[in-house]
Amino acid sequence: MISAEKIPNNVNLSGNKRLQRALEHWQPKYIQWWRDMGPQGFQDYHQVYVRTAVSVDPEGWAHFEYVKLPEYRWGIFLADPVHDRRIGFGDFYGQPVWQEVPGEFRNQLRRLIVTQGDTEPASVEQQRLLGHRCPSLYDLRNLFQVNVEEGRHLWAMVYLLHSYFGRDGRDEAEELLERQSGNRDKPRILDAFNEPIDNWLDFFMFTMFTDRDGKSQLMSLSESSLDPLSRTTRFMLTEEAHHMFVGETGISRILERTCQLMKEAGYSGDVRKVGGIDLATIQKHLNQWFSLSLDLHGGEVSSNAASYFANGLKGRAKEDSYDEHVAKQSYYNMEFFEQGRTVTKEVLLRNAMNEVLRDWYVGDCAAGVTRWNRILEAHGMSDRLQLPDRKFNRRIGMYAGFHFDPAGVAITKEEWDRRQFDWLPSPKDTEYLLSIMAAPIYEPGKFANYIAPPRRGVNQQPIDFEYVRTEQ
Ligand SMILES: [Fe+2]
Numbered sequence: 001m002i003s004a005e006k007i008p009n010n011v012n013l014s015g016n017k018r019l020q021r022a023l024e025h026w027q028p029k030y031i032q033w034w035r036d037m038g039p040q041g042f043q044d045y046h047q048v049y050v051r052t053a054v055s056v057d058p059e060g061w062a063h064f065e066y067v068k069l070p071e072y073r074w075g076i077f078l079a080d081p082v083h084d085r086r087i088g089f090g091d092f093y094g095q096p097v098w099q100e101v102p103g104e105f106r107n108q109l110r111r112l113i114v115t116q117g118d119t120e121p122a123s124v125e126q127q128r129l130l131g132h133r134c135p136s137l138y139d140l141r142n143l144f145q146v147n148v149e150e151g152r153h154l155w156a157m158v159y160l161l162h163s164y165f166g167r168d169g170r171d172e173a174e175e176l177l178e179r180q181s182g183n184r185d186k187p188r189i190l191d192a193f194n195e196p197i198d199n200w201l202d203f204f205m206f207t208m209f210t211d212r213d214g215k216s217q218l219m220s221l222s223e224s225s226l227d228p229l230s231r232t233t234r235f236m237l238t239e240e241a242h243h244m245f246v247g248e249t250g251i252s253r254i255l256e257r258t259c260q261l262m263k264e265a266g267y268s269g270d271v272r273k274v275g276g277i278d279l280a281t282i283q284k285h286l287n288q289w290f291s292l293s294l295d296l297h298g299g300e301v302s303s304n305a306a307s308y309f310a311n312g313l314k315g316r317a318k319e320d321s322y323d324e325h326v327a328k329q330s331y332y333n334m335e336f337f338e339q340g341r342t343v344t345k346e347v348l349l350r351n352a353m354n355e356v357l358r359d360w361y362v363g364d365c366a367a368g369v370t371r372w373n374r375i376l377e378a379h380g381m382s383d384r385l386q387l388p389d390r391k392f393n394r395r396i397g398m399y400a401g402f403h404f405d406p407a408g409v410a411i412t413k414e415e416w417d418r419r420q421f422d423w424l425p426s427p428k429d430t431e432y433l434l435s436i437m438a439a440p441i442y443e444p445g446k447f448a449n450y451i452a453p454p455r456r457g458v459n460q461q462p463i464d465f466e467y468v469r470t471e472q
């Protein structure tokens with residue numbers, strides 16, 4: 001039986017029979033999916049020290065306890081309503097926001113919600129084997145925290161589908177559990193969510209860059225005229241911040257350790273000889289996940305994006321910070337690639353909304369890379385990490401089908417084939433990473449050789465706290 005105790009919520013679940021019935025049907029399938037496709041080998045005997053959202057106030061969502069993962073209480077939360085909220089952009093600017101889905105935008109809204117929803121279980125599937133290679137119990141716990149929250153984000157989208165989209169919504173909710181990351185017949189909708197994440201360098205880069213795409217998408221959806229979508233995504237953003245923290249600090253700790261090992265090995269020595277991760281390998285993984293995540297923002301010139309904006313479905317990140325919100329007569333200077341060279345042309349701003357969001361995303365990533373470089377600087381290193389040019393390694397949009405080096409210089413296919421593994425992880429790099437992550441580290445307070453301990457533990461617990469315990 002569905003209950004508020006099992007499913008913490010602030011959507012009056014106990015008073016909503018229709019939603020209860022829908023969830024009673026969906027929830028067992030979700031649990032089965034979690035058992036089959038969630039963290040492999042951590043379903044029965046492990047107790048994980050995780051945070052469970054039990055309400056939306058600051059104490060409520062920072063509630064920590066030991067739980068077995070399949071018993072995690074996935075809840076449904078909307079951020080508090082904003083009094084007299086008005087549509088913030090597009091053709092209906094200034095009108096009251098919608099509490100129900102307008103018939104004419106039903107398909108577009110459903111598509112936006114399903115696309116967002118599909119990424120959430122996908123990432124859990126991508127990460128399901130990582131526990132067996134964890135660098136510490138602290139990191140293992142962080143992985144599971146991210147996983148259960150992605151599961152909750154799926155719940156958030158399924159809540160919208162069940163509540164506002166009738167039968168179609170119920171079908172979509174089922175299909176979200178049927179597609180599978182990397183599955184040839186039924187893949188996840190977006191490419192980056194079909195790439196395997198089989199080592200922890202990938203995991204940290206994914207949570208830094210791909211979860212940050214989640215942040216850009218959620219920020220633009222939180223501007224939506226559909227108020228329940230806005231409120232749902234606003235609450236999801238609070239959880240997303242933690243995922244990016246895991247990614248950013250994970251890489252920071254690897255950099256810290258790499259610098260120590262470089263000093264020990266002598267600056268000119270190969271840090272791999274002492275079991276560390278060399279900066280070149282770190283840069284290649286950065287290149288990989290940043291470029292994949294740029295693709296997630298969609299084509300540069302997009303009539304879909306224009307229509308989402310015009311109809312008030314998906315706004316710009318921080319729409320409030322713009323002077324003008326209708327964007328009908330404005331233009332955007334876009335860099336096209338034509339006949340082997342780049343040319344800047346004006347595009348109607350509404351058609352450039354994907355690129356506007358990508359600009360915001362690139363800026364947010366760049367700030368993170370600057371923070372990483374401070375670690376290299378503090379250790380007296382002259383090397384720096386950098387974001388590749390946005391034309392590099394693209395598979396979606398107008399640069400797809402051409403080849404560019406990380407500086408954005410056009411190169412031939414032959415040169416790309418010859419040099420791609422100078423810029424992207426090679427099978428050898430992956431093999432090396434898997435070799436230093438061959439065995440998990442389950443001893444409290446111990447860390448793998450390639451990563452430094454964190455500055456502090458979770459929820460003011462010590463670093464050597466038993467973040468995951470085994471109970472037979
Ligand atoms: Fe998420």
Ligand SMILES: [Fe+2]
Nearest residue numbers: 211214240243
């Ligand atoms: Fe996330």
